[in-house]
Amino acid sequence: MAEAKAVANAQVVTLKPAKGWLGIDLKELWHYRELIYFLTWRDIKVRYKQAALGITWAILQPVLTTAITSIVFGYLLKVDSGNLPYPVFTLAALLPWHLFQLSLQKSSISLVGNANLITKIYFPRVIIPLSSVLAVLVDFGISVILLFVAMAIYKIPLTLNVLWLLPLTLLTVIAALAVGLWLSALNVQYRDVQQIVPFLLQIWMYATPIVYPITIIPEGTIRYIYSLNPMVGVVQGFRWALFGGAPPDMTLLVSAVAVIVLLVSGLFFFRRMEKTFADVV
Amino acid sequence: MEKDTSIIVNGIGKRYKIGAFQERQDTLRDLIVNQASKVGNWFKGGAPARRYENIWALRDVSFEVKQGQALGIIGRNGAGKSTLLKILSRVTDPTEGYGELRGRVGSLLEVGTGFHPELTGRENIFLNGAILGMQKKEIAARFDEIVAFSEVDKFIDTPVKRYSSGMYLRLAFAVAAHLEPEILVVDEVLAVGDADFQRKCLGKMGDVANSGRTVLFVSHNMSAILRLTQESIVLDKGKVLMRAPSAEAVDFYLNRGLSKMGERFWEEDEIPANSSPFKPLAIRIVDKSGQVSDSVRSVDPITIEIEYELSEDITGLRVGYYLFTTRGEAVFTSFDTDSEELFREYAYRPQGRYTSRCVIPAFTLNEGRFVLGINASSYRIKRYFQDDQALSFSVDASGAPGTHWPEPRPGAVRPRLDWTIEERGKA
Numbered sequence: 001m002a003e004a005k006a007v008a009n010a011q012v013v014t015l016k017p018a019k020g021w022l023g024i025d026l027k028e029l030w031h032y033r034e035l036i037y038f039l040t041w042r043d044i045k046v047r048y049k050q051a052a053l054g055i056t057w058a059i060l061q062p063v064l065t066t067a068i069t070s071i072v073f074g075y076l077l078k079v080d081s082g083n084l085p086y087p088v089f090t091l092a093a094l095l096p097w098h099l100f101q102l103s104l105q106k107s108s109i110s111l112v113g114n115a116n117l118i119t120k121i122y123f124p125r126v127i128i129p130l131s132s133v134l135a136v137l138v139d140f141g142i143s144v145i146l147l148f149v150a151m152a153i154y155k156i157p158l159t160l161n162v163l164w165l166l167p168l169t170l171l172t173v174i175a176a177l178a179v180g181l182w183l184s185a186l187n188v189q190y191r192d193v194q195q196i197v198p199f200l201l202q203i204w205m206y207a208t209p210i211v212y213p214i215t216i217i218p219e220g221t222i223r224y225i226y227s228l229n230p231m232v233g234v235v236q237g238f239r240w241a242l243f244g245g246a247p248p249d250m251t252l253l254v255s256a257v258a259v260i261v262l263l264v265s266g267l268f269f270f271r272r273m274e275k276t277f278a279d280v281v
Numbered sequence: 282m283e284k285d286t287s288i289i290v291n292g293i294g295k296r297y298k299i300g301a302f303q304e305r306q307d308t309l310r311d312l313i314v315n316q317a318s319k320v321g322n323w324f325k326g327g328a329p330a331r332r333y334e335n336i337w338a339l340r341d342v343s344f345e346v347k348q349g350q351a352l353g354i355i356g357r358n359g360a361g362k363s364t365l366l367k368i369l370s371r372v373t374d375p376t377e378g379y380g381e382l383r384g385r386v387g388s389l390l391e392v393g394t395g396f397h398p399e400l401t402g403r404e405n406i407f408l409n410g411a412i413l414g415m416q417k418k419e420i421a422a423r424f425d426e427i428v429a430f431s432e433v434d435k436f437i438d439t440p441v442k443r444y445s446s447g448m449y450l451r452l453a454f455a456v457a458a459h460l461e462p463e464i465l466v467v468d469e470v471l472a473v474g475d476a477d478f479q480r481k482c483l484g485k486m487g488d489v490a491n492s493g494r495t496v497l498f499v500s501h502n503m504s505a506i507l508r509l510t511q512e513s514i515v516l517d518k519g520k521v522l523m524r525a526p527s528a529e530a531v532d533f534y535l536n537r538g539l540s541k542m543g544e545r546f547w548e549e550d551e552i553p554a555n556s557s558p559f560k561p562l563a564i565r566i567v568d569k570s571g572q573v574s575d576s577v578r579s580v581d582p583i584t585i586e587i588e589y590e591l592s593e594d595i596t597g598l599r600v601g602y603y604l605f606t607t608r609g610e611a612v613f614t615s616f617d618t619d620s621e622e623l624f625r626e627y628a629y630r631p632q633g634r635y636t637s638r639c640v641i642p643a644f645t646l647n648e649g650r651f652v653l654g655i656n657a658s659s660y661r662i663k664r665y666f667q668d669d670q671a672l673s674f675s676v677d678a679s680g681a682p683g684t685h686w687p688e689p690r691p692g693a694v695r696p697r698l699d700w701t702i703e704e705r706g707k708a
Contacts, residue, residue, distance in 0.1 A: 015380030
């Protein structure tokens with residue numbers, strides 16, 4: 001009867017109508033940590049299945065984009081990349097950008113893509129966009145190696161500042177998750193989001209100093225407004241951590257604050273929408 | 282909540298808005314248009330128009346389940362069974378009411394949820410286990426047991442997209458069955474798989490119920506309800522009609538004509554143009570008492586009615602049906618002009634409306650779900666109309682020969698045959 005006793009001592013779960021704005025339940029999220037791990041693992045595992053080049057795509061994508069931007073902006077339009085070779089200048093920005101872009105693409109469609117889970121099984125829904133963002137980190141890790149190779153080819157030395165890439169990467173992931181929470185929840189209700197995301201990302205990319213240096217944006221108020229785009233601070237930080245030069249100033253702080261505002265509002269919005277996912281998706 | 286109570290549900294209700302978000306505002310454009318017109322109305326001084334209807338899928342449902350009890354939930358399609366299970370498994374929140382559950386709820390709502398076709402059997406066991414709420418070490422500990430139960434050991438490292446549907450299902454059920462939650466919710470999983478596997482599943486569920494865990498069992502299979510549960514509740518239109526010992530509840534359900542459906546009408550756009558001059562109108566299953574029913578008893582005669590219209594006179598027409606099991610095995614085929622007599626009388630049918638009616642005698646079919654396909658043709662001249670999945674219905678075998686042994690019997694038919702036993706003296 002030991003088993004029956006265990007049953008009697010089991011946790012009691014209540015069922016009641018959800019009301020109002022709910023915070024995020026970190027304890028519950030921790031309880032479901034293995035599910036986060038398995039869903040992330042699934043996304044990684046499945047992404048390049050039945051692709052002849054497999055994981056090589058994680059390298060090919062930044063290589064091809066760097067080649068295209070280097071030809072168009074570096075060679076033809078002669079954009080000023082300071083004393084850096086243009087390909088390295090742009091690649092250093094493309095890496096965090098790709099991380100952000102891919103995370104956003106994946107997370108915005110993640111809830112709809114996992115509708116079969118949402119309509120059948122209970123778990124904290126935030127796990128779905130979260131694990132789709134985490135899965136993209138693997139690609140990012142591979143492409144960072146590519147960057148180090150490129151820097152070695154151009155004989156650019158690494159300094160200890162390179163450690164700053166870790167917090168900067170975290171900031172990128174949180175930024176992508178924050179926007180992903182908004183978009184994935186909206187996409188459950190309005191599939192228009194799926195149509196909007198490619199344009200949003202295109203605009204966003206040109207609003208980030210990837211193919212051009214930040215110096216072409218006038219300093220002062222305009223620069224601060226520009227820095228509300230979280231990727232401005234991230235890209236500036238990446239360039240500084242890798243190549244030195246002027247350390248990140250207020251732009252990074254403004255970007256970080258923007259990320260926090262997005263994340264907190266995104267979490268609340270997500271939790272509010274969450275209770276209707278299973279009925280609407 | 283008392284220690285020995287497993288589930289308390291108190292006045293639970295679930296309302297769906299039909300026509301609000303589900304239909305009208307699925308795109309931003311609709312939302313903008315609607316909001317704009319609301320603002321417009323507001324300026325005009327009128328209240329915003331209500332554009333949706335409220336549908337209560339479940340209303341005022343209350344019951345209690347003691348720990349270790351197996352409770353059956355019976356009701357026809359749309360009675361609210363799935364909504365109730367969704368609320369109990371916390372997939373969706375109730376609109377009103379309150380409930381408490383003691384312990385982990387494991388749901389077998391469509392087994393295989395979260396299976397990914399590209400992943401191997403082994404990988405899917407871990408993934409699916411995690412989705413169902415198992416810890417990694419729990420899954421690892423039961424891994425061999427799960428594989429043995431599913432009988433797919435040879436293909437465990439093959440992507441499941443290469444599995445046959447039977448293998449896929451066995452693996453999926455095996456994972457879910459080894460979850461060992463405190464409360465197990467089972468919905469219609471027994472409708473699938475071959476007879477052997479079904480027996481195995483029933484056995485496994487019996488074990489779960491005997492080990493002190495609570496089972497909620499939803500099924501159209503009345504024999505399985507009777508076999509696995511002591512008590513059942515009958516749901517209709519979102520309300521609990523009765524709660525009684527299962528035998529009583531099943532009787533109530535089968536005799537009250539609550540098991541509707543059992544009828545199919547053809548819409549204009551479902552009929553191919555080349556079927557003219559034959560036009561199918563309806564097909565229905567009628568039980569002993571003359572009620573249209575989706576669930577009939579093996580011990581009663583079953584009537585099948587096919588209604589159709591001929592827009593021109595036809596010579597040599599025969600209208601009939603194929604009877605299949607849900608696994609696609611043909612049981613038999615029968616046409617309205619099979620008898621010489623009717624064949625001569627209806628060799629020529631003038632235009633008009635007709636009903637062809639066929640009675641399957643009592644004590645013919647075994648329990649299970651059957652599919653009717655219809656065919657209207659003139660032999661060797663033309664096939665006017667054919668629909669292989671016109672209608673499906675369930676047969677309940679309670680009271681049929683041999684049901685005093687509570688085991689499923691292989692075979693689509695369960696005829697009452699004459700046996701004699703002759704005693705030939707002492708050996």
